[in-house]
Amino acid sequence: AQTVTQSQPEMSVQEAETVTLSCTYDTSESDYYLFWYKQPPSRQMILVIRQEAYKQQNATENRFSVNFQKAAKSFSLKISDSQLGDAAMYFCEGSYDKVIFGPGTSLSVIP
Amino acid sequence: DVKVTQSSRYLVKRTGEKVFLECVQDMDHENMFWYRQDPGLGLRLIYFSYDVKMKEKGDIPEGYSVSREKKERFSLILESASTNQTSMYLCASSFSFRRRDRGGGYTFGSGTRLTVV
Numbered sequence: 001a002q003t004v005t006q007s008q009p010e011m012s013v014q015e016a017e018t019v020t021l022s023c024t025y026d027t028s029e030s031d032y033y034l035f036w037y038k039q040p041p042s043r044q045m046i047l048v049i050r051q052e053a054y055k056q057q058n059a060t061e062n063r064f065s066v067n068f069q070k071a072a073k074s075f076s077l078k079i080s081d082s083q084l085g086d087a088a089m090y091f092c093e094g095s096y097d098k099v100i101f102g103p104g105t106s107l108s109v110i111p
Numbered sequence: 112d113v114k115v116t117q118s119s120r121y122l123v124k125r126t127g128e129k130v131f132l133e134c135v136q137d138m139d140h141e142n143m144f145w146y147r148q149d150p151g152l153g154l155r156l157i158y159f160s161y162d163v164k165m166k167e168k169g170d171i172p173e174g175y176s177v178s179r180e181k182k183e184r185f186s187l188i189l190e191s192a193s194t195n196q197t198s199m200y201l202c203a204s205s206f207s208f209r210r211r212d213r214g215g216g217y218t219f220g221s222g223t224r225l226t227v228v
Contacts, residue, residue, distance in 0.1 A: 009151075035216045045201065045219040091153065093216070103153040 002027045004094045006102035013082045014110050020067070021077040021105050023092035030054075033095040034075045036066070039104075040088040048090075051075065084109050114138050117202050117220035124227050130189040132223050134202030141206065143185035144217070145169075145177065148199040157200075160185055192227045199224050 003026045013019035025034065032053045039045040051059045051068050059066050063080045079086055087109045092102040118133035136143065144159040146169075156169030158177040166177050174196060178186045185204075189196055203217040 033216070037217075037219075044221045047216045047218075050216055095216075099156070099217075101154040103151060 002029075002094065002096045002098065002100055004092055004100045004102040006090075006092055006105050008105045009103070010106045010108070012108040012110055013079070013086075015082055015084060017082055018078060018080045019082055019107065021079075021090050021092075021107065023075045023077070023102055025073050025075060025092070025094045025100075027073075027094065027096045029096050034066075034068070035093040035095065036064070036075075036077045037091045037093060038086075038088045039091065040085075045091070049077065079107075082109050084111065114218050115202055115204055115220040117200075117223050119223050120221060122223060122225045124189075124192050124225065126193060126227055128189075128192045128227075130192050130225065130227075132187040132189075132200055132202075132225070134185045134187070134220055135183050136185075136202075136204040136218070137183065138204060138206075138218065139182070140204035140218070141182075142204060143179065144203045144205075145175075145185070145187045146201040146203065147171065148201055148222070154201065157187065189225075192225075194227050197225060197227045 005024045034051045036048045037045050038048045049059050049061045049064050058068050065078045067076045089104045091104045094100045115136045124130050142161050145157040146154040148154050155171050157175050160166045160179040163182050176188045200223045202220040205217050
């Protein structure tokens with residue numbers, strides 16, 4: 001079965017601290033992409049970061065980075081130096097022969 | 112810089128009405144998608160289209176239909192709105208549906224929050 005699981009419905013982080021959002025997935029395919037999207041309250045969902053399965057190197061985009069553990073089928077998102085604007089729903093997506101989204105994690109940032 | 116535009120941000124419709132949700136993209140993407148987003152359920156695919164006049168059912172197509180007469184426009188139609196179709200509807204587009212070419216991911220619209228009373 002092809003799945004994407006986010007086990008943390010809600011998370012919070014102190015401003016300027018680091019937080020890690022978890023995502024696990026399952027697929028029998030060898031060629032796929034994984035994505036993290038951010039959806040701020042009442043605003044558009046935007047792509048934060050992408051990872052190609054065949055690349056060993058973890059993707060990084062400014063304060064956002066991933067920890068991609070292919071054997072463990074884990075794809076966590078790390079946000080460094082958290083800012084108030086990082087407060088949002090975060091969705092993990094697996095792009096296999098079909099696209100599957102996780103249920104999302106709501107991140108709060110505490111001033 | 113707007114790339115995917117959904118015509119309405121909020122809609123309130125009555126039960127039994129025919130409802131049209133419009134989506135336009137200006138990126139020349141081949142593929143367009145309609146998702147429904149509900150708390151705790153994440154995003155669920157309603158329909159998608161990989162070419163003009165082509166459409167494929169997603170995971171929850173019942174009660175919906177779509178139309179794609181032009182490459183840039185993808186419409187979602189609720190033939191007879193019901194209260195259980197109250198939801199956030201998200202339109203998205205992507206360059207290619209093929210897995211190998213999906214490195215760009217999705218570009219989403221701002222969403223339409225539909226309330227059926």
